[in-house]
Structures are given as C-alpha cells and as structure tokens.
Amino acid sequence: MKGKQKKSWRERAGQAVCLVLLCMVMAGMLFSGKEVIGISAAIHHSKGQEAREGEKGENSAGQKVAYLTFDDGPSVLTKEYLKILKEEDVHATFFLIGQQVDGDLVDVVRQEVKDGHEIGLHTYCHVADKIYCSGAAYCQDLEKTRQCLETKLKISPKLFRFPWGSTNSYVRGYKDSVVEEMKKEGLGYADWNVSGEDSVGCPSPDSILSNVRKDYLKYDDPVILLHDSAACKSTLEVLRPLIQELKANGYSFQTLSERERPCHFGEKQ
Numbered sequence: 335m336k337g338k339q340k341k342s343w344r345e346r347a348g349q350a351v352c353l354v355l356l357c358m359v360m361a362g363m364l365f366s367g368k369e370v371i372g373i374s375a376a377i378h379h380s381k382g383q384e385a386r387e388g389e390k391g392e393n394s395a396g397q398k399v400a401y402l403t404f405d406d407g408p409s410v411l412t413k414e415y416l417k418i419l420k421e422e423d424v425h426a427t428f429f430l431i432g433q434q435v436d437g438d439l440v441d442v443v444r445q446e447v448k449d450g451h452e453i454g455l456h457t458y459c460h461v462a463d464k465i466y467c468s469g470a471a472y473c474q475d476l477e478k479t480r481q482c483l484e485t486k487l488k489i490s491p492k493l494f495r496f497p498w499g500s501t502n503s504y505v506r507g508y509k510d511s512v513v514e515e516m517k518k519e520g521l522g523y524a525d526w527n528v529s530g531e532d533s534v535g536c537p538s539p540d541s542i543l544s545n546v547r548k549d550y551l552k553y554d555d556p557v558i559l560l561h562d563s564a565a566c567k568s569t570l571e572v573l574r575p576l577i578q579e580l581k582a583n584g585y586s587f588q589t590l591s592e593r594e595r596p597c598h599f600g601e602k603q
C-alpha cells in the first residue's frame with residue numbers, strides 16, 4: 335500500500351512535470367508564431383513603403399489616384415472604350431489626332447466631352463517628318479488641332495502631348511521654344527510615368543497588363559499611357575481588368591488637369 339502510494343505520488347509528480355513542459359513548448363510555439371507574423375508584416379510594410387517612396391508622387395491629400403490617358407484617337411473603337419469607362423465610372427484623358435476629329439468621328443469626341451473626360455491635343459496628322467521638321471511646324475500642327483476642336487466642339491483644351499513624348503529625338507533641339515509658345519496659348523504639356531507599350535505592333539492583352547503592372551505601384555499618382563487607336567484591340571480587352579485591378583489596389587481616377595503637378599520626363603513625376 336505504502337509502495338503503491340509512493341508510486342502514485344511519483345506518477346503525479348511526473349505528470350505535473352510533463353504538463354509544465356507541455357505548457358512551455360506551447361507558449362514557445364505561440365510566441366514564435368507571433369514573431370514570424372510580425373516579421374512578415376514588417377517585410378510587406380517595408381516593401382510597400384519602398385514602392386511608395388520610389389519615384390514618388392504622393393499628392394497632398396495622401397490619396398492614390400490613377401490618370402488613364404489615351405493617345406491617337408478618336409477611332410472606330412473609341413465608343414467601346416467609352417462604354418467601359420462609363421460602366422466603371424472612371425474619367426480619363428484623351429489626346430486627340432486632329433485629322434481624325436475632322437473625319438466622321440466628331441460625335442465620338444462629343445461623347446467623350448459629355449461623359450466628363452478631358453480632351454488634350456496630340457497632333458493634327460501624326461506624321462513625324464511633317465510635324466517635327468521644325469518647332470514652328472509642330473506649333474502650326476497643334477494650332478490646327480486646337481482650331482479644329484474649338485470650331486467643331488467649342489472646347490479649349492489645357493494640355494497637349496508630344497507624339498513620342500517630350501524627350502524624343504525629333505524635338506530635342508526646339509522643345510523649349512514649343513513649350514514657351516504653347517504656354518502663351520494657355521497650354522501645358524504632359525508626358526507619362528507608366529506605359530502599356532501598346533502602340534507598336536499588336537501586343538497581347540497580357541503583355542499590356544504586365545507593362546502597366548511593373549510600374550504603377552511605384553506611384554500614388556501614376557499617369558498611364560495607353561492608346562485607343564483602331565490598330566489593335568488588345569488595349570480595349572485589357573481596359574476593364576486593368577481598371578478593376580487599380581481599384582482593388584486603392585486607386586481612384588481623375589482627369590490629368592486635376593493632378594497636382596504636370597507629369598514631365600526628367601522632372602519629379
């Protein structure tokens with residue numbers, strides 16, 4: 335009996351030790367689990383921070399706003415772009431080719447204005463040898479586009495976009511004089527900081543999406559270059575998924591004149 339009692343005491347002592355050890359192991363696991371979660375969150379935070387601090391462009395309100403811009407329209411596809419933008423309740427900016435407005439697509443531009451999109455000038459004919467043979471030639475080309483929009487639609491755009499951007503090799507020698515000249519007309523220029531690379535050949539919707547993805551998260555106010563020309567339907571196909579992805583990442587949308595500062599190559603964008 336005494337032996338049995340002693341054994342029982344040893345058993346209880348052994349069980350107590352086991353229980354203490356078990357608690358210690360469980361507490362250790364719990365603590366180490368929290369540590370891992372904490373480190374993981376810190377890594378994610380630091381990655382986000384890095385992206386935000388990358389090239390920068392946080393607006394003063396600290397909000398994320400994407401600026402969709404479409405060059406080279408209007409085209410026979412533009413109405414389909416407008417339908418998607420309306421359904422997604424998104425406003426964008428269209429940099430137009432004047433001779434296409436002078437054709438039978440003026441009603442499409444009228445719809446762009448009616449839907450609340452911004453209209454900018456791009457060029458009248460988009461033929462490099464013609465428009466870029468001198469600064470004066472490009473100014474004349476823009477002026478022709480401006481007059482076309484003013485006459486047909488009674489609108490006066492505030493922005494223009496150089497075909498191939500403001501640092502292309504054609505305009506290098508006289509860009510500043512064009513910018514000065516246009517400033518007198520109340521026009522500023524706008525480049526972009528994210529490109530879908532959708533104007534050469536006919537890239538797949540996936541490649542357009544991945545071109546935009548690789549850069550837009552670097553900015554709180556990305557200016558995204560796309561095209562609504564008739565040359566390729568891929569941009570149209572990718573438009574809704576792109577808008578939905580931007581929305582899911584916390585971006586709202588505005589037209590380019592609403593941006594706090596212009597987007598110029600070679601300057602803080």
Ligand SMILES: [Zn+2]
Nearest residue numbers: 405406497498
């Ligand atoms: Zn263009």
